[in-house]
Amino acid sequence: MPLLTIPESLEKGHPADTFRWAAEQFGIDSIVVTASFQNAVLVHMAASTVPGIEIVLLDTQYLFAETKWFAEELTKKLDLNLRIVNPLPHVKADNLWQVNLEGCCNIRKVEPLNRALEGKLAWVTGLRRADGPTRTNARVRSFDIGRNIVKLNPLAAYTDDDMMHYAQLHELPSNPLTERGYPSIGCWPCTRPVATGEDKRGGRWAGTTKTECGIHA
Numbered sequence: 001m002p003l004l005t006i007p008e009s010l011e012k013g014h015p016a017d018t019f020r021w022a023a024e025q026f027g028i029d030s031i032v033v034t035a036s037f038q039n040a041v042l043v044h045m046a047a048s049t050v051p052g053i054e055i056v057l058l059d060t061q062y063l064f065a066e067t068k069w070f071a072e073e074l075t076k077k078l079d080l081n082l083r084i085v086n087p088l089p090h091v092k093a094d095n096l097w098q099v100n101l102e103g104c105c106n107i108r109k110v111e112p113l114n115r116a117l118e119g120k121l122a123w124v125t126g127l128r129r130a131d132g133p134t135r136t137n138a139r140v141r142s143f144d145i146g147r148n149i150v151k152l153n154p155l156a157a158y159t160d161d162d163m164m165h166y167a168q169l170h171e172l173p174s175n176p177l178t179e180r181g182y183p184s185i186g187c188w189p190c191t192r193p194v195a196t197g198e199d200k201r202g203g204r205w206a207g208t209t210k211t212e213c214g215i216h217a
């Protein structure tokens with residue numbers, strides 16, 4: 001689908017409008033929502049707007065226990081249609097993250113994501129411009145050329161305050177790590193808490209030049 005045929009109004013509309021439009025346009029079975037479960041906003045919006053929509057958690061084998069617990073709790077509380085996608089069977093826990101970050105992300109995140117998107121027409125993510133400097137150009141409507149799929153980021157324009165207000169309005173729980181200084185949560189070997197005022201994603205791959213795992217290339 002050419003990007004131009006996706007309504008521009010989605011850029012300024014309520015994020016739920018994007019879910020509704022995608023469900024009407026592609027059908028619920030052709031959409032995948034990927035969620036990191038660092039908060040509950042995206043999955044709540046997805047499941048309350050399009051009940052039964054598939055939500056994928058990429059389980060790298062290195063997720064924090066808190067994140068896995070949070071995903072299970074939200075699945076029960078919000079009746080999520082959660083699909084956990086694992087790395088291929090030959091990928092075992094190892095020390096690759098210590099010596100080859102790109103290679104580790106490729107086999108634990110990028111390849112599983114590509115598999116999760118096979119046969120789908122639209123991919124919905126929680127990408128936000130407020131996430132940090134690497135994401136300031138994020139748009140609600142985009143097209144992933146490499147994967148040949150419509151990529152929608154309904155929360156692209158949501159500020160941190162918007163996220164907080166949405167969570168309060170719907171009385172959503174938070175990932176326990178948030179209160180412990182983790183505004184951005186990935187795998188435990190590559191995520192540390194950040195200090196007040198520090199870039200929210202500054203705790204991801206800290207001390208290296210890596211800023212993204214590769215799924216949002």
Ligand code: SF4
Nearest residue numbers: 097104105108187190
């Ligand atoms: S974030 Fe770290 S542990 Fe997780 S897949 Fe990437 S390199 Fe591996």
